[in-house]
Amino acid sequence: MKPHNTYTIYAAGGLVWRDTPEGKQIAVVFREKYQDWSLPKGKMEASDKDLEETALREVREETGMEATITGFAGCINYPVKGKTKLVVFYHMNTMSDIQGSIQEDVQQCQWLAVSEALVQLSHDKEKELLHSSLYMDMKRRNAGDIPLERFGQSSLSGKRLAASITTLREELLHRTKDDKSLDRSHIWRIKLAFQMLNLSEQYLTSGKRSLNQAWKYFHHANQMSLWTLSPGELRSFALSLKTETEKKLSGSWRGRAVENLLSGSETMDRNPPVENIAEATKIRDEHSDNQYHKVVKSRNISSIGK
Numbered sequence: 001m002k003p004h005n006t007y008t009i010y011a012a013g014g015l016v017w018r019d020t021p022e023g024k025q026i027a028v029v030f031r032e033k034y035q036d037w038s039l040p041k042g043k044m045e046a047s048d049k050d051l052e053e054t055a056l057r058e059v060r061e062e063t064g065m066e067a068t069i070t071g072f073a074g075c076i077n078y079p080v081k082g083k084t085k086l087v088v089f090y091h092m093n094t095m096s097d098i099q100g101s102i103q104e105d106v107q108q109c110q111w112l113a114v115s116e117a118l119v120q121l122s123h124d125k126e127k128e129l130l131h132s133s134l135y136m137d138m139k140r141r142n143a144g145d146i147p148l149e150r151f152g153q154s155s156l157s158g159k160r161l162a163a164s165i166t167t168l169r170e171e172l173l174h175r176t177k178d179d180k181s182l183d184r185s186h187i188w189r190i191k192l193a194f195q196m197l198n199l200s201e202q203y204l205t206s207g208k209r210s211l212n213q214a215w216k217y218f219h220h221a222n223q224m225s226l227w228t229l230s231p232g233e234l235r236s237f238a239l240s241l242k243t244e245t246e247k248k249l250s251g252s253w254r255g256r257a258v259e260n261l262l263s264g265s266e267t268m269d270r271n272p273p274v275e276n277i278a279e280a281t282k283i284r285d286e287h288s289d290n291q292y293h294k295v296v297k298s299r300n301i302s303s304i305g306k
Contacts, residue, residue: 012088014058014063015091016040016067017061029109030106039244040062042061065094073133127287172190200217241277242258
């Protein structure tokens with residue numbers, strides 16, 4: 001199902017990777033119209049059946065390369081002429097380094113090391129997305145990709161995740177009972193959240209077996225579901241999130257960031273923008289991930305001496 005909402009512009013793109021003797025490189029493009037360096041991306045067209053197809057088409061048009069999707073990278077959103085533009089990014093690998101023709105408004109495509117791309121990219125949110133991807137990869141390398149036999153579904157974190165997946169899935173199913181009352185964009189967001197939950201469950205229970213990835217996909221599903229809440233539900237969620245972060249993140253830069261994002265949630269006459277609540281939720285989730293990886297790393301160090 002394709003999204004449809006006159007208040008939201010939907011787009012998709014790729015973090016396109018290749019391996020070299022010097023390490024991984026990512027593709028960035030220079031758009032003459034905007035005079036900026038960006039990740040390849042673009043708006044969904046009527047002929048695209050879903051956002052994955054949009055992402056692959058835009059990568060092909062802007063880089064001249066065919067690619068395959070290897071995973072979900074994340075979402076960013078920003079205002080454009082009074083509307084919200086939502087861009088869904090996927091990790092991709094190139095099928096060949098041979099570049100074909102690129103569309104007219106893209107002047108050039110470059111392969112850069114991640115450190116170079118973080119300097120070259122013009123937009124902060126794309127830098128944050130790339131940095132987050134690099135950071136998560138470093139944490140997996142340092143802590144190890146946790147095998148479920150040791151810290152997986154049978155662990156406290158694995159059991160908590162399994163229960164969280166079930167709870168969020170039930171909530172989303174409840175919201176879809178009366179399709180006529182839902183905006184089409186809400187139905188699409190729910191569908192995407194379900195896809196993220198399915199991926200989370202696969203990494204938790206199947207042969208893929210990665211608790212890191214399982215939590216990552218759950219966090220994305222939870223953040224996507226925020227756009228489907230009613231104003232009252234969104235206010236309750238914001239208040240709960242504010243209370244939680246005041247206890248866990250008091251005095252830290254994350255705590256201050258969340259406080260600024262949720263400013264006004266304590267009043268009953270206005271809600272913070274859903275984009276702010278989603279960003280605050282992301283900050284909370286990043287803190288939880290950091291605490292989790294500290295525990296895993298300490299366990300790995302302890303096991304070395306046994």
